[in-house]
Amino acid sequence: MDGRRAIPHIAADSCKGCGLCLSVCPENVLAIEAAQVNLKGYFPVSVKAEENCIGCLSCALICPDVVFTIERIDDHLEGRDE
Amino acid sequence: MSVIFKKTTGLTEAATHYCPGCTHGIAHRLVGEALEELGLLGDTIGCASVGCSIFSYNYFNVDMIECSHGRAPAVATGIKRTVPDKTVFTYQGDGDLAAIGTAEIVHAAHRGENITVIFINNAIYGMTGGQMAPTTLPGQKATTAPAGRIAEFSGRPLKMSEMLAEVPGAAYVERVSLHHPKYIRKAKKAILKGFTCQLAKGGFAMVELLSTCPTGWGLDPVEAMEWLEANMIPYYPLGVLKTPEEV
Ligand SMILES: Cc1ncc(C[n+]2csc(CCOP(=O)(O)OP(=O)(O)O)c2C)c(N)n1
Ligand code: SF4
Ligand code: SF4
Ligand code: SF4
Numbered sequence: 001m002d003g004r005r006a007i008p009h010i011a012a013d014s015c016k017g018c019g020l021c022l023s024v025c026p027e028n029v030l031a032i033e034a035a036q037v038n039l040k041g042y043f044p045v046s047v048k049a050e051e052n053c054i055g056c057l058s059c060a061l062i063c064p065d066v067v068f069t070i071e072r073i074d075d076h077l078e079g080r081d082e
Numbered sequence: 083m084s085v086i087f088k089k090t091t092g093l094t095e096a097a098t099h100y101c102p103g104c105t106h107g108i109a110h111r112l113v114g115e116a117l118e119e120l121g122l123l124g125d126t127i128g129c130a131s132v133g134c135s136i137f138s139y140n141y142f143n144v145d146m147i148e149c150s151h152g153r154a155p156a157v158a159t160g161i162k163r164t165v166p167d168k169t170v171f172t173y174q175g176d177g178d179l180a181a182i183g184t185a186e187i188v189h190a191a192h193r194g195e196n197i198t199v200i201f202i203n204n205a206i207y208g209m210t211g212g213q214m215a216p217t218t219l220p221g222q223k224a225t226t227a228p229a230g231r232i233a234e235f236s237g238r239p240l241k242m243s244e245m246l247a248e249v250p251g252a253a254y255v256e257r258v259s260l261h262h263p264k265y266i267r268k269a270k271k272a273i274l275k276g277f278t279c280q281l282a283k284g285g286f287a288m289v290e291l292l293s294t295c296p297t298g299w300g301l302d303p304v305e306a307m308e309w310l311e312a313n314m315i316p317y318y319p320l321g322v323l324k325t326p327e328e329v
Contacts, residue, residue, distance in 0.1 A: 064107025
C-alpha cells in the first residue's frame with residue numbers, strides 16, 4: 001500500500017512550463033521533461049511520482065495558469081485504512 | 083474520491099497572454115475564486131486598466147469595462163454610484179495606479195468610494211518593456227535605470243498602501259504577497275475581505291498584492307519569487323494597514 005492521499009490532474013496544454021509548481025511541491029511529485037512539447041510550444045509539467053502526492057494543494061495555489069485539478073482519495077470510501 | 087481543487091467559474095476558459103510564471107495569473111484566480119465564493123458572479127462589474135492586465139476583461143467571468151490608463155477608480159466611481167447594488171472592482175498595476183493614476187486613486191479613497199481595488203505591485207512597468215515605476219526598489223534595474231534606481235536621483239519608492247491608509251475615506255487597506263502558497267492563501271483572505279467590505283458598504287477597500295514580473299526583472303519565475311521575498315517584503319511590509327471594525 002502506498003502513502004498516496006491525492007491525485008494531481010494536469011491540463012498539459014494550459015501549462016507554460018514556468019516551474020513554479022515543481023519549486024513548491026514538498027514531495028517531488030512533479031517533473032518537466034524536455035522531451036515533450038505542448039500545443040503552445042512549452043515543456044509542460046507531468047506527474048512523475050503520483051504515489052507521493054499528499055494533496056497539499058501547493059502546486060495548484062501557485063500555478064498562474066490554473067493547470068491543476070486535485071482529487072483526494074477518501075480512505076474510508078476506497079477501503080484503505082490508515 | 084473528491085475534488086479538492088478545481089478551476090473557479092470566476093475565470094473564463096480563455097488562456098491568458100501572460101508570460102510563464104507571471105503572478106498576474108495567480109491574482110486573477112484569487113479574484114475569480116473570491117467572487118465565486120461570495121456568489122457575486124453575474125452581479126459584478128470589473129474595471130480593467132492599462133498594463134499587462136489590459137486584457138483582463140477576457141479572463142474574469144464577469145462584466146468588464148476597459149478604462150484609460152490610471153482612470154479605473156474614476157470609472158469605477160461612476161459605475162458604483164449609478165448601480166450601487168453591483169459589486170465593482172478595479173484591477174490595476176503599479177504603473178497604472180501609482181504613476182499616471184495617482185490622483186484618481188487618492189481621490190477615490192478620499193471620497194470613500196465603496197469600491198474594491200486590486201493593486202498589483204510588481205515594481206516595474208511590465209507591458210511597455212520594463213521601465214522604472216514609482217514602486218521600483220532602490221538599486222533595482224530597469225530599462226530606464228540601467229544601473230539600478232538611484233534614490234537620490236529618482237526618489238525613494240512610493241508606498242501606496244501606507245499613503246492611502248492615511249486618507250480618512252479609506253476603510254480597508256492590506257498588503258499581501260503572492261510569492262509562496264502560504265502567502266497566497268492569506269492573499270485570498272484579504273481579497274475576500276476587500277469584497278465583503280464593499281458588500282457591507284464599508285467604503286474604499288484596497289488590497290495590494292506584491293507580485294513578480296519575471297520578464298521585466300530578467301529572472302526566471304522561481305528566482306523572481308525569491309527576489310520578491312528577499313527584496314520587496316522588507317521595503318513593503320505585509321499586513322493590514324487599515325480595517326473597519328465591523329468587517
Ligand atoms: C496615456 C498613456 N500613457 C502611457 C501609456 C504607456 N503604458 C502602457 S502600460 C504602462 C505601464 C504599465 O505598468 P503597470 O501598470 O505596472 O502594469 P504591468 O504591465 O507591470 O502589469 C504604460 C506607461 C499608455 N498606454 N497610455
Ligand atoms: S498537491 Fe502537494 S504533494 Fe501533490 S503534487 Fe501538488 S504540491 Fe505536490
Ligand atoms: S506552475 Fe502551472 S504553468 Fe507553471 S509549470 Fe507548473 S503547471 Fe505549468
Ligand atoms: S511582462 Fe511582466 S507583468 Fe507582463 S505578463 Fe510578462 S511577466 Fe507578467
